[in-house]
Structures are given as C-alpha cells and as structure tokens.
Amino acid sequence: MSWYALLGAVEQGLVYGIMVLGVYLTFRVLNFPDLTVDGSLPLGAAVSAVAISFGVNPFAALFLALGAGFLAGMVTGFLNTKLGILHLLASILTMIALYSINIRVMSGPNVSLLGRNTVLDLFMRFGLPGYVASIILFTIISLSIVVFLVWFLHTEFGQSMLATGDNPRMITSQGVNTHTVIILGVGLSNALVAFSGALIAQNQGAADVNMGVGTIVAGLASVIVGETVFGRGGVLRAVVAALLGSILYRTAIALALSMKLGAFSFTPSDLNLITALLVVLALTAPRIKARFFP
Amino acid sequence: MMLELIKITKYFHRGSVNEVLALHDISLDVGRGDFVSIIGSNGAGKSTLLNCVAGCFFPDQGVIVLDQRDVSKWPEFKRAALIGRVFQDPLLGTCASMSIEQNLALALRRGRRRGLGRGVRFEDREMFREKLTHLDLGLENRLQDTVGLLSGGQRQALTMVMATLARPEILLLDEHTAALDPKTGQQILDLTQRLVEGMGLTTLMVTHNMHQALRMGNRLIMMHRGEVILDIAGQEKARLQVDDLLARFYTLKKEAFSSDKMLLV
Numbered sequence: 001m002s003w004y005a006l007l008g009a010v011e012q013g014l015v016y017g018i019m020v021l022g023v024y025l026t027f028r029v030l031n032f033p034d035l036t037v038d039g040s041l042p043l044g045a046a047v048s049a050v051a052i053s054f055g056v057n058p059f060a061a062l063f064l065a066l067g068a069g070f071l072a073g074m075v076t077g078f079l080n081t082k083l084g085i086l087h088l089l090a091s092i093l094t095m096i097a098l099y100s101i102n103i104r105v106m107s108g109p110n111v112s113l114l115g116r117n118t119v120l121d122l123f124m125r126f127g128l129p130g131y132v133a134s135i136i137l138f139t140i141i142s143l144s145i146v147v148f149l150v151w152f153l154h155t156e157f158g159q160s161m162l163a164t165g166d167n168p169r170m171i172t173s174q175g176v177n178t179h180t181v182i183i184l185g186v187g188l189s190n191a192l193v194a195f196s197g198a199l200i201a202q203n204q205g206a207a208d209v210n211m212g213v214g215t216i217v218a219g220l221a222s223v224i225v226g227e228t229v230f231g232r233g234g235v236l237r238a239v240v241a242a243l244l245g246s247i248l249y250r251t252a253i254a255l256a257l258s259m260k261l262g263a264f265s266f267t268p269s270d271l272n273l274i275t276a277l278l279v280v281l282a283l284t285a286p287r288i289k290a291r292f293f294p
Numbered sequence: 295m296m297l298e299l300i301k302i303t304k305y306f307h308r309g310s311v312n313e314v315l316a317l318h319d320i321s322l323d324v325g326r327g328d329f330v331s332i333i334g335s336n337g338a339g340k341s342t343l344l345n346c347v348a349g350c351f352f353p354d355q356g357v358i359v360l361d362q363r364d365v366s367k368w369p370e371f372k373r374a375a376l377i378g379r380v381f382q383d384p385l386l387g388t389c390a391s392m393s394i395e396q397n398l399a400l401a402l403r404r405g406r407r408r409g410l411g412r413g414v415r416f417e418d419r420e421m422f423r424e425k426l427t428h429l430d431l432g433l434e435n436r437l438q439d440t441v442g443l444l445s446g447g448q449r450q451a452l453t454m455v456m457a458t459l460a461r462p463e464i465l466l467l468d469e470h471t472a473a474l475d476p477k478t479g480q481q482i483l484d485l486t487q488r489l490v491e492g493m494g495l496t497t498l499m500v501t502h503n504m505h506q507a508l509r510m511g512n513r514l515i516m517m518h519r520g521e522v523i524l525d526i527a528g529q530e531k532a533r534l535q536v537d538d539l540l541a542r543f544y545t546l547k548k549e550a551f552s553s554d555k556m557l558l559v
Contacts, residue, residue, distance in 0.1 A: 152410075154414075155411060155412065156409055157408045158413065159399065159400060162391070163392065166389040174404045175403075
C-alpha cells in the first residue's frame with residue numbers, strides 16, 4: 001500500500017469516524033441498533049450541499065446538516081418509544097423514508113459542489129496541500145467531538161443516558177423518563193452521522209442519495225474493531241476506541257484493496273465481503289485468543 | 295395518611311381466556327411512618343400491589359393518593375420522585391456497567407432535573423463514602439469500581455442505600471431478600487430495619503417468609519387472590535405467632551391448601 005493510500009485511509013477513517021461516534025452512541029450507550037444512519041448520512045450531505053449551492057457559508061451548512069440529522073434521529077426515537085415500534089424496524093422505516101426525502105432535498109439524486117467553496121477551501125487558504133489540510137481539519141473536528149462526547153456522557157443527563165441503555169427499569173425507578181432520553185439520544189447520534197455526511201460531501205465535492213448505503217455496517221465494524229483492539233473499559237476509552245477503530249477499519253479496507261495475490265486482486269465490489277469477514281474476525285478474536293493463547 | 299388506595303381493581307389479559315383478576319377492589323390506608331409487611335401465596339397480588347403503587351401499570355379502577363397527591367395518572371418515572379424501590383432481582387436495582395459512585399449519583403438525583411452539570415460531584419463523594427461505611431462491606435474504598443464486579447448481596451445492599459439516598463415518601467421492597475442466601479438476606483434485612491427506623495420511612499415490604507413478616511414492621515397484611523384478607527397492626531401484631539397466622543388464614547378462607555407455597559416458612 002502506498003503512503004498516499006494510507007493517508008487517504010486515515011482521512012476517511014477520521015471523517016467517517018464522526019459517524020462511528022454516532023453509531024457508538026446508539027449501539028453501545030443506548031443499546032439501540034439504529035439503521036437510520038444509512039439515511040441520515042446522505043441527509044447531512046444533501047442538506048449541506050444544497051445549502052452551499054444556495055450560497056450559505058460552508059461551516060453554517062455543516063450545522064444545518066447537524067440539525068437535520070437530529071430531527072431524523074428524533075423521528076426514529078419517537079416511532080420506537082411513543083408508538084411502540086421495535087427499534088430496528090422504527091429505524092428502517094425512517095431510513096427508507098429518508099431516501100425519498102433526500103431526493104426531495106436535492107431535487108434529484110445528487111448535487112455537485114464543483115466550483116463551490118467548501119470548509120476545506122477555507123482551510124486551504126493557509127497554503128497547505130489538499131490531502132494534508134483535510135487530515136488536519138478532520139483531526140481537529142473529530143477530536144473535538146470526542147472531547148464533547150466524553151464530557152457529555154459524564155454529565156447528569158449523559159449518565160442517565162448510559163443508565164437507560166444499561167438498565168431501563170432501574171433508571172425509570174430513579175425518576176428518568178427513558179422515552180425522552182432515547183429520543184434525544186438517537187437524535188444526537190444521527191446529528192453526528194449527518195454532520196459526518198456533510199463533511200464527506202464537502203470533501204468529495206458532491207452529495208449522492210446512495211452514499212449512505214452500508215453506513216451502519218461500516219459503523220458497527222469500526223466500533224467492534226476498536227473495542228477488540230483497544231478494549232472496552234470506561235467511557236473515555238470506549239469513545240477513543242471508536243474513533244481509532246474507524247481509522248483501523250478504513251486502513252484494513254485499503255490494505256485489502258491494494259493486495260495482489262498473483263493474478264487475483266480485490267475490487268471495490270468486494271468491500272462488503274471484506275467488511276463482513278473483518279467483523280467476524282473482530283468478534284471472534286477474543287474467543288480465538290482464549291482458545292489458543294490462554 | 296401517606297398512602298391511600300381507594301377501590302383498586304386490576305385485571306391482566308382482560309377479555310381473553312387468560313384473564314386474571316390480580317387486584318380486587320382493594321382499599322388500603324397506610325399512615326406516615328408505618329412499616330407494613332405483606333404476605334400471601336403465589337399469585338395473591340402482593341407484587342402487583344407494589345407495582346400498582348409504583349406506577350408500572352395503571353389500575354382498571356380506583357384511585358391512588360400518595361402524600362396527599364392523586365398520582366393515579368402519573369407515569370412511573372414521575373411517581374419515582376416520591377418512591378424508593380428495591381426489587382427481588384439484585385441485578386435490577388443497579389447499573390452493572392457503571393461505577394458505584396455513578397450509581398449513587400444517579401440515585402441522589404431521583405425526582406430532580408438532570409441537566410449538564412457533572413454527574414458525580416466532588417462534594418458528594420464524601421457523603422457516598424460515609425453512607426457505604428455503614429454497610430461494613432468495604433465498598434467505601436471502591437467508589438470507582440464497576441458495579442458488575444459486586445456480588446448479588448453487595449448489589450442489593452447498594453440498592454438499599456440508593457433507594458433511601460434521596461429521602462423517599464414511601465419505600466417499596468419487593469421480596470428484596472428472596473434471591474439471596476440466608477446469611478446475606480439477614481444482613482439486608484438488618485440494613486432495612488436500620489435505614490427504615492433511622493429515617494422513619496413509610497414502608498411496604500412484600501415477603502414470602504412469615505417469620506420475616508412477623509418480626510419486621512408494625513403492621514401485617516395478608517393477601518389472597520387479589521384481596522386483603524387479614525390486616526393486623528400494633529400490639530396485636532407484635533403478639534402474633536406463625537401458628538396464629540396459619541389458624542387465622544384457615545378460618546378466614548376455610549380452604550385446604552396444604553400444598554400452598556405460602557407454607558414455606
């Protein structure tokens with residue numbers, strides 16, 4: 001794998017890492033398997049791309065995406081808690097609804113940002129080459145979100161969110177309305193996912209309605225790879241592990257794609273297979289370790 | 295009165311072949327500071343009664359007045375502001391993945407708004423440590439340990455402390471020693487006695503154990519098939535023996551129930 005490909009993988013790992021932090025929030029903190037993300041990632045991309053094409057400041061466009069993702073997540077939370085729809089199904093319903101909504105938002109299946117200013121252009125004014133600028137910017141943003149999440153999960157409200165995922169009966173008997181916590185928690189998660197989608201769109205210069213396909217799988221794979229490699233432990237460790245897991249995951253994918261065995265090499269269409277194998281490996285690693293290296 | 299139940303009726307699976315009349319027109323007044331033990335056979339409605347007070351479900355009929363407030367329509371989380379609870383399953387009362395101090399901090403804010411302030415405050419730690427010292431389990435030196443590392447008895451002791459950390463108007467104990475070994479169960483009972491007497495708490499304690507019911511509290515209620523069939527308080531309760539209790543039960547119900555699980559004394 002070339003140096004350039006590695007940098008590309010790290011960059012992808014960081015920008016998708018924000019999405020992974022969102023997935024961590026639902027999957028691990030709230031214990032809520034949330035497939036909304038496959039729709040909210042392109043939603044964030046769409047909202048920010050359309051906003052920019054209307055002349056909105058690229059940074060402001062990121063926050064519009066954040067808000068849109070929050071609303072999408074709240075819908076899933078509402079369907080689950082107030083209407084009593086199974087979490088998985090509730091999130092699938094929001095996801096497919098978002099497919100139509102995203103096309104409405106973009107008035108078509110995609111929006112190009114060609115010739116438009118993005119957050120990266122603003123950042124590159126300092127004279128840095130594009131691939132360095134994006135890594136620096138994404139590092140700053142993703143680390144800020146790590147800090148925010150660690151702080152948030154130690155607040156009174158954040159603690160009741162952790163408790164809601166761990167033991168809903170207990171936290172209800174301590175006076176917390178778990179419905180509110182779930183709605184806001186899934187909202188916050190999807191806000192991060194949409195924010196990530198907005199950055200991705202600005203980075204690659206386009207938003208596309210299909211760019212969200214497989215987001216949840218990549219997100220789960222990253223969370224699980226991170227946990228396997230860096231351990232679970234407390235909140236700080238888990239959040240950092242999720243971000244690093246994202247970088248590891250993208251690196252592993254890049255490695256696999258650059259691999260050549262004689263005449264054989266992987267193609268991008270093999271990505272799903274590689275991801276599946278990677279998750280299986282990460283999930284079984286503790287068993288294999290216990291079995292063969294006691 | 296701290297708690298008034300007025301003509302409470304609750305069916306489960308109403309209208310189906312599995313229809314059960316869990317609570318049948320129950321009226322009950324519990325005075326401030328009363329410690330009521332509730333006994334009865336399986337399916338008598340003891341836990342249902344407690345869950346009804348806690349708000350786990352709404353009764354089909356009847357009114358629940360807690361501390362002069364009609365809480366009949368209040369959801370469970372809202373009633374929690376007035377109620378401390380300990381469950382039969384020691385794993386239910388605490389969060390396994392969180393630390394001892396985090397669990398205590400969650401309990402300290404029962405019934406209060408939870409905002410963006412620090413979950414575990416520095417100034418609370420000293421108070422937590424002091425409360426845990428009374429348990430004599432060494433937990434005061436393990437504030438940062440994950441609760442999942444504790445034994446069932448330790449977790450139940452912690453749950454007792456949590457249920458009374460923010461003073462509840464009423465304490466609901468649902469067979470809270472049934473899942474523990476006898477020795478640990480006794481320790482939890484001693485702790486219960488100490489906390490309830492120390493704070494003068496109004497308490498409802500469901501138990502399967504007649505000796506326990508006779509020894510604890512100043513009032514005893516026996517339930518059978520969703521009804522209160524015996525209600526003894528004060529001096530009369532203090533003189534009561536297991537044999538009297540059985541005799542009263544026989545005469546009241548005139549049923550042969552030698553196989554009944556209630557007789558596990």
